[in-house]
Amino acid sequence: MHLRLTDEQQMVQKTIRKFVEKELMPLENDVLRNEREGKPSLSAEKMHELQMKAKEAGFWGINTPEEYGGADLGQMMLAIVQIEVAKTFVPFQFGGSADNILYYGNEKQKEKYLMPTINGDKKSCFAMTEPGAGSDTRNIRMTAVKDGDEWVLNGEKTFITGGNEADFVMVIAITDKELHQSSGGRKGVTCFIADRSMGWKSEYIDTMGEWGPASLIFENVRVPDENVLGEVDGGYDLGLEWIGFARWVVGARAVGSAERLLKMAIDYANERETFGKPIGTRQAIQWQIADSAVEIEAAKWLVLNAAFTLDQGEDNRHAASMAKLYGSNMGNRVVDRVLQIHGGMGYTRELPIERWYREARLWRIYDGTDEIQRLIISRNLLKGHVKVG
């Protein structure tokens, strides 16, 4: 047992921290201005330029297998990187990666979809959620009916991250209604790769944050049989794998953001004076700072544990749910306290705290709500899949 980062992990952490401080944080004012003016937070050109700069230093495909040109550093490194990158609200992502389930594609699909996604030439999205079915896959309505060597897709997907920008979607649709019902939604659904040019449409959904997902509309969209990803009727497992992968990463984002916010609160508490003394000398402020620091630390260990468990080749779903549930709630508590410590200033758009406040609220909802995480955790315990202690 060694509860410390290795030398390599520390060096990666330090390097990413420097990259974030030097390349991303100086863009924060521009991002705030762009968002206020209704423009994209970061232009596609700027994002590409930053990704290329990171690529020069080998920060490319951090989690992508080496045979696909990635660094394949594992989940712990990914956690460290995500925590550091989340210290700014500049929406940057390192390039060179693709959705985990695209690796299940056949050679032709890998060539047509996986490699261009890794190289940044194509953008993907994944669509399972529908207006009447989130984590409850039994209620999926979208259908795919075989017609010759094509499938005809009809239905609507919603809250699809990246759906406005995607060139293709990995979409889940019912291919065997009876099997779907009899298996409680676990079978009879299939994952299809559908190009935008095949006819699906997207609509932007305005949210309280700067993140805008999409609704995807499928009306008689014809998808060739060769675009079935994985097995026909076997799309449920792919869906779970896609969702499960990102789950604990939300916790990592919350940790990084909360660390930056807490630093802002500490600086402010030492500077801002009321009644002749810095507010940091007041117990009311001190306790908020102490509670935030403890909770951030706790969330960080849950996140690192979820990542470490996966690196060991073990099932990390229980750990991932705990990291996601606690991390996202911790993030919301911390941003609320930090806003309170800043008082009126915190509520203004002069500072980015209100922006983080709006973003943080999403953490408790996407990639499985608080309630779904609690359902998973308690079910694992009540059914004896996981033991206490």
Add this chain to the structure above:
Amino acid sequence: MLEGERILMIIYVILKRTFDTEEKIVIQNGKISDDGAEFIINPYDEFAVEEAILLRDKHGGEVTVVSVGDEDNEKELRTALAMGADNAILINNEEVEEKDQHTTASILAAFFEDKAYDLILGGNVSNDNSTGQVGPRLAEQLNIPCVTTITDIEIEGDMVTVVRDAEGDTEILKTSIPLLATAQQGLNEPRYPSLPGIMKAKRKPLEEIDYDELGIDEDDIESLTETVTVFLPPEKQAGKILQGEAADQVKELVTCLHKETKVI
């Protein structure tokens, strides 16, 4: 050193571990406290590491980074290896009680005594003590040319053309190798340690030697200076806004500059 038509350069970089530029300085018991502080490669030394790597990539050869200090310096040496240096050497001076720039330069001089080298690069100053002494002192002891605050360097055969920042002016000098040069801001843009570099850094050679293995006596390298007291600069005072007619303001300003700030 020549190998056929190609110059193979043996380059050393002398490197110091210093406080992160962002750290707040806290004085405890008359000394600067390093409790919980973050450390980095001295930023000026980072320019030197980058230039050494660029010159090696252009001319061929080898880059070795050398640091005098305690075991903690390993981290910064590993960072330099991750940037692309080939070897690292840590000369442990923990046992030396009274240390100053003379101590460091003398230890380095003893180290370089039996070494072959074309170029020794270092930072112009460190961001902690900022004396700028170690480089020139080392060159003096090794009896080789020294150019400080360089912003460009070109090597052709044995000839070296150096551009240096002379307190705002630019000087162009021609000299020859072996040479010791210290880096000024503007020499280059240091690269980030690369991800593959970080993973390889652990496997690159990092040798640790004790200063007394270099055949020097503690008495000969003892500090020549004495630190009498350590104190923080006075806190910055709020600015003064002058009021009234322009002519009166000018008079008051001159009086202030003369009597209060004493710059005139």
